[in-house]
Amino acid sequence: MPPIDGDKLRGHLESLILATLDKSEAHGLEILSRLESAGCGLLRLKEGSLYPALYRLESAGQVEAVWEKSSHGRRGARRRIYRLTPKGKRQLQLNRGEWQTFVQTIGNILAATFSNEVTS
Amino acid sequence: MKPNLTPESRSILNLAEEQARALNHHFVGTEHLLLALIAGPNSLPARSLQSQGASADQIRTEIQRLVQPIPGPSHTPAPALTPRANQSLQYAAIEASLFQQKSLSPEHLLLGLLREPDGVAGQVLRNLKVQFFPLRAQLLKPRLAQLTLVERVVRPITITAPRKRKLREELLAHLESIYDQEYARLNDPDAAFRHASQRFGDPADLSREFQRNVPLQERFSYRIERLFAWRAPESGSRYCLRMAVCCLILMVPMWLLAAMQLIVVGWHPERWFILRPITALLLLLPANQYLLGLLYLKIRDSLLGAFDRPQSLPTAIFLAALMAILVLASLFAFDVIAESNVSIAIEFLSPACAASIVIAIFYLLMARFRGPSEISDTLYASLDLTPAS
Numbered sequence: 001m002p003p004i005d006g007d008k009l010r011g012h013l014e015s016l017i018l019a020t021l022d023k024s025e026a027h028g029l030e031i032l033s034r035l036e037s038a039g040c041g042l043l044r045l046k047e048g049s050l051y052p053a054l055y056r057l058e059s060a061g062q063v064e065a066v067w068e069k070s071s072h073g074r075r076g077a078r079r080r081i082y083r084l085t086p087k088g089k090r091q092l093q094l095n096r097g098e099w100q101t102f103v104q105t106i107g108n109i110l111a112a113t114f115s116n117e118v119t120s
Numbered sequence: 121m122k123p124n125l126t127p128e129s130r131s132i133l134n135l136a137e138e139q140a141r142a143l144n145h146h147f148v149g150t151e152h153l154l155l156a157l158i159a160g161p162n163s164l165p166a167r168s169l170q171s172q173g174a175s176a177d178q179i180r181t182e183i184q185r186l187v188q189p190i191p192g193p194s195h196t197p198a199p200a201l202t203p204r205a206n207q208s209l210q211y212a213a214i215e216a217s218l219f220q221q222k223s224l225s226p227e228h229l230l231l232g233l234l235r236e237p238d239g240v241a242g243q244v245l246r247n248l249k250v251q252f253f254p255l256r257a258q259l260l261k262p263r264l265a266q267l268t269l270v271e272r273v274v275r276p277i278t279i280t281a282p283r284k285r286k287l288r289e290e291l292l293a294h295l296e297s298i299y300d301q302e303y304a305r306l307n308d309p310d311a312a313f314r315h316a317s318q319r320f321g322d323p324a325d326l327s328r329e330f331q332r333n334v335p336l337q338e339r340f341s342y343r344i345e346r347l348f349a350w351r352a353p354e355s356g357s358r359y360c361l362r363m364a365v366c367c368l369i370l371m372v373p374m375w376l377l378a379a380m381q382l383i384v385v386g387w388h389p390e391r392w393f394i395l396r397p398i399t400a401l402l403l404l405l406p407a408n409q410y411l412l413g414l415l416y417l418k419i420r421d422s423l424l425g426a427f428d429r430p431q432s433l434p435t436a437i438f439l440a441a442l443m444a445i446l447v448l449a450s451l452f453a454f455d456v457i458a459e460s461n462v463s464i465a466i467e468f469l470s471p472a473c474a475a476s477i478v479i480a481i482f483y484l485l486m487a488r489f490r491g492p493s494e495i496s497d498t499l500y501a502s503l504d505l506t507p508a509s
Contacts, residue, residue, distance in 0.1 A: 028290070029297050046321025047298065048273065051291065052329040059333065076221040077293035 013045075013053045014062075015095040018088055021063060025083035028054065054082060062088030123213040124223040132156045132226050140199045143189040149202045150239030151183050157230050165230040168258045174248040182244045208236035214425040215256070217492065218499060219263050220292065227259040237430075262309040264503075265317075266295050271503045272323035277330050278342040281349070281497060287330070288500065295320055352501035360413035368406040375402045393460075400457035404450050412483070415443045420487035426495045436487070440480040447476035 020026065020034040028050055035045070057063045065080040084092070125133065133148075135156035140148045157165040158176040166176055201209075212224050212232025221228070233241040234252050257264070270291045274284050298319050303312035348366070350359045378398045382391060418429075419439045425431025451472040455465035 028294050046325070047294065047319050048291065048321040048323075048326045049329060051287075051294075052326070052333060055330070056333055076216070076219075076223070077289045077296055079293040079297075080290050 013049075014057055015092070015099070017050070017053060017057060018062065018084065018092040018095065021082060021084045021088070022092060025081050027068065027079040027081050029079070031082070057088065058082075060087075061085060062091050123209050123216075126223045126225045128226050129224050129229055132229060135159055137199055143187070144192065145187075145190060146199055147202045148199050148205055149187075150205050150208050150233050150236060150241035151187055151244070153205055153208065153229060154179065154233055154241035154244065155183065157226055157233075163226065164259065165226050168227075168255060169230075169245075169250065171258065172250050172255050174245065174250050178248055179244060182247055183240065186240055186244065204236055204239040208232040208239060208241070210431065211235040211425070214431060215260075217424075218426065218495070219260055220267065220289075220496060220499075221263070231256055231259065235428075262299070262313055265313050266292065266299060267500065268503050268505065269317055269320065269323060270295060271500050272505055273326045273330070274500075275505065276324075276327045278334055278339045280338065280341050280345050283338070285493060285497070350498065350501070352498075356417045357414060360410050360417070363413055364406040364410035367409045368402075371402045371405060374398060396460065397454075397458040400454045403457070404454055408446070408450050411446055412443060415439055415446070416483050416487065419443070419483060420491040420494070423484070423487045424491050424495065426491070436484065440484045443483060444476040444480035447479050448472055451475065 016035060017031060020031050020038070023034075026034065028047075031054075032045070032047055032050060054063065054065075058065060062085060063082045064085050065082045067078045068081055070078070132153070133156070136148050136152040139152040139155045139159075140146075143152075145152070157163065158169065158179055160166060161176060169179065170176070209224070209229070209232055212228040215231045215235070216222065216224050216228045224232075231252070233239065234245050234250065234255065236242050270288050273291060274288050277284070277287075279287070295316060299312055299316040302315040302319075303309065306312050306315065348363070354362070375395075375398050378395055382394060385391070419436050421427050421429040422432050422439065423436040452465055452469065455468050455472075456462055459465060
């Protein structure tokens with residue numbers, strides 16, 4: 001299967017981030033590794049582009065972030081830890097519902113054409 | 121203040137102790153630190169020194185020429201750092217903080233040794249014609265590459281300085297982590313950075329994506345801030361001069377307004393006194409703006425040892441005292457011009473004294489607490505972003 005890259009993810013990235021944060025809070029790199037392991041390595045995302053999406057979610061009030069207490073390991077910069085707000089939780093429920101309807105509708109159509117092709 | 125060391129630096133310090141014991145010295149000096157830094161032939165400090173024309177053997181010979189082992193039975197259980205070795209660690213900490221690093225790696229220790237003016241290590245390195253700036257550029261190249269990549273993303277975005285600081289730190293933390301991952305995998309700084317920046321994404325694309333999220337009012341605040349902020353690469357004194365001119369430009373219309381009012385109500389020589397305070401301000405404020413600004417920059421840089429100024433608390437306090445005297449003189453001059461009466465001015469001298477001391481302390485505290493982020497902003501603003509291709 002071909003990998004799913006940034007362009008195809010556009011519009012879904014925010015939902016995906018909300019979903020990865022549903023389990024527990026995380027910093028950017030952790031969010032990416034959760035996405036990667038859940039996507040079986042088929043998601044191809046430029047790592048930096050996670051942050052514009054996180055900032056959009058933050059200004060929409062769907063996630064909130066705090067600086068971690070101390071810098072990790074040997075270098076200097078601190079990471080920010082993101083967690084879902086109640087608003088973000090509601091948005092995630094909404095997105096899940098919408099996605100299910102979308103997949104069902106499109107899936108039905110695609111499956112129908114597919115079975116037609118096979119039988120004809 | 122005890123500097124925060126990386127595990128590598130801690131083992132360098134232990135190795136330096138061993139070097140001291142081997143020479144039967146009762147102390148760990150800068151020379152022992154240098155010997156420890158070049159002990160591993162493949163360490164980054166050793167390789168960098170080699171490419172600057174100072175091989176490990178040459179350094180060892182030069183040290184042997186200057187320091188002799190002490191004969192007799194060895195008896196030192198735990199030799200302590202000499203004041204100069206400690207001072208070199210302080211300089212190392214300054215180098216680290218300049219590059220936004222909180223713990224000292226062996227690279228910083230070496231730069232600290234070279235910056236410390238009186239130690240044996242610095243003397244040896246200078247004898248072998250090792251120069252500070254090329255060595256720093258080489259040692260901190262991977263770090264500089266990370267900072268430059270972050271700045272390529274952040275600089276074009278029209279957000280105010282505090283937001284930029286936040287964004288820079290977060291992106292840098294991410295880039296550091298993936299660089300470390302790649303370095304652990306590839307064990308080569310250049311290849312590690314190439315892979316990390318590929319994972320990170322194209323900085324221009326990221327900039328555009330961030331820029332789309334910037335609200336209108338933030339763009340406006342950014343423009344206002346740009347007007348009054350330091351602009352790379354202008355010098356400190358030019359910046360202070362520009363601020364003084366801004367101050368003058370703001371004062372002149374106020375003075376004209378006051379003068380016009382005087383003409384409207386009817387000119388009379390006795391009413392001239394109304395104009396006195398604003399005239400005093402017009403004369404004194406821009407000059408003060410310029411001189412206080414300059415003094416503040418010097419206080420900040422001596423306090424923090426930034427921009428290759430030697431770190432010195434006494435110098436900072438002396439400059440702050442100078443600042444207090446300047447403020448006092450200006451307040452006195454203001455009273456004299458405004459009141460045209462020296463005795464009244466003398467009466468106000470003691471509150472003026474208190475005010476000048478408060479102002480000087482205020483600037484000292486500002487240098488201490490706001491200085492580091494100002495210096496980091498300056499470092500980022502001075503990064504050359506033209507692609508090296």
